[in-house]
Amino acid sequence: MTALHVVWFKRDLRTHDHVPLAAAAGAGGPVLPLYVAEPELWAQPDASARQWGFAAEGLAELRADLGRRGQPLVVRVGDAVDILDRVRRKWGIKGLWSHEETGNGWTYARDRRVAAWARAHGIPWTELPQNGVVRRLKDRDGWARRWEGRMAADVTVAPAGLAPLAGIDPGPIPTATGLGLFPDPCPGRQPGGRARGLRTLASFLDDRGRLYQRGLSSPVTAFDSCSRLSPHLAWGTLSLREVVQATRARMAGLEDAPFRRSLSSFVERLHWHCHFMQKLESQPDLEFRNAHPAYDGLRGSDPARLAAWAEGRTGWPFMDACMRALVATGWINFRMRAMLMAVASYHLWLDWRETGLHLARLFTDYEPGIHWNQCQMQSGTSGINTIRIYNPVKQAEDHDPAGTFTRRWLPELAGVPGHLLQEPWKMDAAEQERAGCILGRDYPLPLVDHQEAARAARDKVWAARRGPDFHALADAIQDRHGSRKSGLKPSNPTKARKKPAGQLALDL
Numbered sequence: 001m002t003a004l005h006v007v008w009f010k011r012d013l014r015t016h017d018h019v020p021l022a023a024a025a026g027a028g029g030p031v032l033p034l035y036v037a038e039p040e041l042w043a044q045p046d047a048s049a050r051q052w053g054f055a056a057e058g059l060a061e062l063r064a065d066l067g068r069r070g071q072p073l074v075v076r077v078g079d080a081v082d083i084l085d086r087v088r089r090k091w092g093i094k095g096l097w098s099h100e101e102t103g104n105g106w107t108y109a110r111d112r113r114v115a116a117w118a119r120a121h122g123i124p125w126t127e128l129p130q131n132g133v134v135r136r137l138k139d140r141d142g143w144a145r146r147w148e149g150r151m152a153a154d155v156t157v158a159p160a161g162l163a164p165l166a167g168i169d170p171g172p173i174p175t176a177t178g179l180g181l182f183p184d185p186c187p188g189r190q191p192g193g194r195a196r197g198l199r200t201l202a203s204f205l206d207d208r209g210r211l212y213q214r215g216l217s218s219p220v221t222a223f224d225s226c227s228r229l230s231p232h233l234a235w236g237t238l239s240l241r242e243v244v245q246a247t248r249a250r251m252a253g254l255e256d257a258p259f260r261r262s263l264s265s266f267v268e269r270l271h272w273h274c275h276f277m278q279k280l281e282s283q284p285d286l287e288f289r290n291a292h293p294a295y296d297g298l299r300g301s302d303p304a305r306l307a308a309w310a311e312g313r314t315g316w317p318f319m320d321a322c323m324r325a326l327v328a329t330g331w332i333n334f335r336m337r338a339m340l341m342a343v344a345s346y347h348l349w350l351d352w353r354e355t356g357l358h359l360a361r362l363f364t365d366y367e368p369g370i371h372w373n374q375c376q377m378q379s380g381t382s383g384i385n386t387i388r389i390y391n392p393v394k395q396a397e398d399h400d401p402a403g404t405f406t407r408r409w410l411p412e413l414a415g416v417p418g419h420l421l422q423e424p425w426k427m428d429a430a431e432q433e434r435a436g437c438i439l440g441r442d443y444p445l446p447l448v449d450h451q452e453a454a455r456a457a458r459d460k461v462w463a464a465r466r467g468p469d470f471h472a473l474a475d476a477i478q479d480r481h482g483s484r485k486s487g488l489k490p491s492n493p494t495k496a497r498k499k500p501a502g503q504l505a506l507d508l
């Protein structure tokens, strides 16, 4: 057999708008579409069986799609360098093709090993962008314009035919247990695969998106009103470009102005998707280190508090309902993610690296570049964003005023009257008896007094901000990572600093 072009699929489980696949198919010679299920990647503390479940469904569909084109997806379990080297020794590799990946620290290190291996064997590895993230970006000036350019480019058509490779067993797609993952029941998880992704996109653009802007902040409405495309974007069953283009095409034909506005704010979020990923691409240690060192060593570890928070037993009903909904479905809306993180970081004074890992495992849509930057932002350690300390009782009043969401996920509070639902600790003994909910037995007392804890946290955070170098370092961070909406450098940098990172002022 002549040497192969290997297309290495990672978080891009589709054939449509897959530039490396099309380029490899056009390069001449047989093409091996390959996915490597890496047990070491899945043993990382941010990985979970629910994520694998979603990915595995996408892989099965991708295999069938490629099979219809002539050569099904080949899946192997092991270390990527070992597997690629086996292919090289057996068939020879003419070229390795993949999308650029902005992953976690582990995939970054693995890609460096793959690059070294490819160099050592004289194999050209072509990595191509798959969204608006720019590799080896010098500075953020003009970034937004580049994003627009990439999103406006033609989508790439999948190759019609791939020559079948004789003698290569496609191999089974491993189970989560086979990959060594812990059991992770998630009955409400979104199913994976491109067909589902396309249906989700269509229902959002046809109908659900009408209520997007009004419905995205409350978990009562957000499960329907938000696009729910995040796991499809994270696993690449849909390309970001095709989602942007489909949305703009829909907007062009819409007379309903509120619907159009909703879709416009949705496109803005697709922009943020890459804006946040770009930060991690440019500075991979943001997964591990405070963006601003003034916060180093400020927060600590408290296993009992961490466990109570992680299991939805903080004693603040709305918080606990959000956590339990997330555990059961693998998804919760932005504002509730922000609240879960902020309450952990401020009221409970837990370090974002620990709480962030728990959330990462729970999210089917875990996307390291968005995730770690959001964790830092909601914990106040980015140094350039507004400090937001959410009040868990006020959030409940604003976003679950009738208590339906809270009651759904906390059946032990079923008998608690509405006016005490979000503050059950105010029930006296007789009220607890009548409600059939004894505090400390059926439902926990709050871990801390939330108002006192918020005050103490605010004082500590502001004290850290009064250090001598705080603002100079914050300016440097803003310069490196801050958004420049127009794509042009602000004419007055001092003014621009006072209103940092425009995206934060929006209705997050």
Ligand SMILES: Cc1cc2nc3c(=O)[nH]c(=O)nc-3n(C[C@H](O)[C@H](O)[C@H](O)COP(=O)(O)OP(=O)(O)OC[C@H]3O[C@@H](n4cnc5c(N)ncnc54)[C@H](O)[C@@H]3O)c2cc1C
Pocket (backbone or CB within 6 Å): 216, 226, 227, 228, 229, 230, 231, 233, 234, 266, 269, 270, 272, 273, 274, 276, 332, 333, 334, 335, 337, 338, 341, 359, 363, 365, 366, 367, 368, 370, 371, 372, 374, 375, 378
């Ligand atoms: C602590 C924390 C952790 C988060 N971790 C992740 C994560 O791991 N993966 C992830 O995709 N999103 C993450 N988000 C951002 C946001 O909550 C989700 O993108 C959104 O809830 C996904 O649902 P959706 O697709 O229905 O969103 P929609 O509102 O329909 O938005 C469409 C898409 O835009 C992007 N997007 C939306 N909001 C944001 C945002 N604030 N920042 C960056 N991109 C955004 C996402 O790709 C999303 O799929 C996190 C937010 C917080 C506060």
